[in-house]
Amino acid sequence: MTKYIIRRVIQAIPVLFGITVVVYAILLAAPGGPVQRFANNPRVTDTQRLAFIHRWGLDQPIPVQYCRWMGICNPDKDGLATFVSDQGLPNFLPTFLGGGDNGVLHGDLGVSIDTGQVVSDRIMASLLPTIILAGTALIVWVTFAILLGTLAALRPYSLFDQVLTIFTYVGFAMPTFWLGIMLIYTFSGPGLNILPAGGMTSPRISPPFGTNDYWAWFSAQPIKAILDLGRHLILPVTTLVVISIAGDSRFVRGSMMETLHMDYVRTAKAKGLKARTVTFKHAFRNAMLPFITNVALELPLLFTGAIVTETIFSWPGIGRLTIQSTNQFDYPMLMGILLIAAVATVFANLLADIAYAVVDPRIKY
């Protein structure tokens, strides 16, 4: 098992490398490049523009820039000397072995060209809201998919099953953001103003999320704080999970139906076990096996879903950071976000394989 995990991680490295190359090329090969952010600003002179280009090393060839971003090249030198660190050793070595201290290889994601913040700090600050949102969404998604799918499988072609089928089709065809907008209108529009339209906290009773004041308030009144957060979570989570529930309840239904027709289920019924025991002890567990893999494979959807959901509901997470950075052509920030997302995806897939091996003793690696 350990051997298998190590092999998988090693296999993931070239893919991660490829992903960063592709996206780096897209970000920097664009005509105009990141300087486009000044395109509509008449007060930025050409001299300032050139200074900006030079300061961020945008006048260097893209492979050199990528090499510096990765940490293989030393940013302070030119020509072939870039591969050598200040200590005179290859720059890609770890810092304590005489390598450089810049670039992804040394844990440095760079500095935002928009705000000047350290990229990793900014991402860390946005991570918690996204984890709260996506984590809740994940729980709701899995619960409802299993619940609805199993119910439909127990009574196939019933009215409930048919309604679920329609829901699946419509859910697949529905753009997430449209659902979000309509939810805002319904629950926080002028008619039925019962839920907040956006944000993580109510400004009247609570300090902004993530500040020290907030955590002080949180520890003083934890129940009130969690309830307030929960109220703000309802609409974004609903928006985020509907598509996943639509697809996966169908998946669970199919898997459950298949299992219910297996021979061992018939045997269990034949030897006189209660229907409930057969369904939930014998069939259900085995039907969940493919679903676990499926959920892990669809986890990245939460990330892309978060981009638009966080924008609609002004949720201060990674998604909104993505939009802000895209708007400002902030390529170091975007590369950082991409890297985090890609690594998370690789680990989600790995986790799926491990979980699969844990729940299914037949699988050996």
Next chain:
Amino acid sequence: MQPYGEFEPARPAPLTEKVVEVAAIPVRQEEAGADYEVTLQSLNQWQLAWRKFKKHRLALIGLGILTCLLATAFVGPIVLPYDFASIPVPDQIVYQGRPPGLGHLFGETGGLQRDVLTLVVNGARLSLIIGFSSMMIGVFIGTIVGAIAGFLGGFLDNALMRIVDVMLSLPLLFVILVASRFFGNGSALLLILIFGFFSWMGVARLVRSLFLSLREQEFVEAARAVGVGNMRTIFRHILPNAVSPIVIVASLIMAGNIISEAFVSFLGFGVDSSTPTWGNILSNALTFIPLGNWWWPFFAGLAIILTVLSVNFIGDGLRDALDPRSRA
């Protein structure tokens, strides 16, 4: 006295007509030697597929809806009395817009008081064009890459498939979003190219797997034996056998690209926001929701759902119709 004179049966007058018919029939009987004819109507692959497709009720409905949408998208702007870029009359402005009514079936937008129906109909044109053309580009690239990789194999196959692997492990919507911002410039043409460039990987994998099995079959060997070149073997002999799965995947890609376009435009990185597309309509409507204007975003979203639903249904129908294993 004429015996039985009054009993003489009257000659039935209509008989003359029958005689004519009877005269006509023997001619045929002489020819065919049977009193019925059998016509053997041969159906080609597409006629057979259409016969099966017609049995899929939802797919037929989908085809109907999509045809109507296409018709409105291209004829509607000419028929509708309003302009999508109209300038409001200053003293008639209701800031949050007017709800659906007789004059404006889908209501009026907030702010610039434009007719929502006109916007949605005009938006349909660009949204459908972007969805369709980017799908075509994706299918084109994917087919060529997959065909080359599957037919030639070897190093080229390996290299191309590793590229596909990397592209498939990208968070696609994120990359499309960023690429639209960095390259797009609000132009529809560039957007089509970007969407097309990111939608070929699935097709490439599919075509490659089809080619791997097809290239081993006898008819390909026969073609080679008579000296047909690689290109001609690929495009004239193998590709026609791989068309049906490609068509099915193409329908899914188109549905996906229509949603992606709406997604990118909604976030403000798509086609220039003054041009109506479904995504832009939703994006512009966003600030007017809290004022109670539901009709502005509602109908644009409904149009997206209807289109994607019908494209998906058509895809389902095509799957049933083109799969030779399903006999209808």
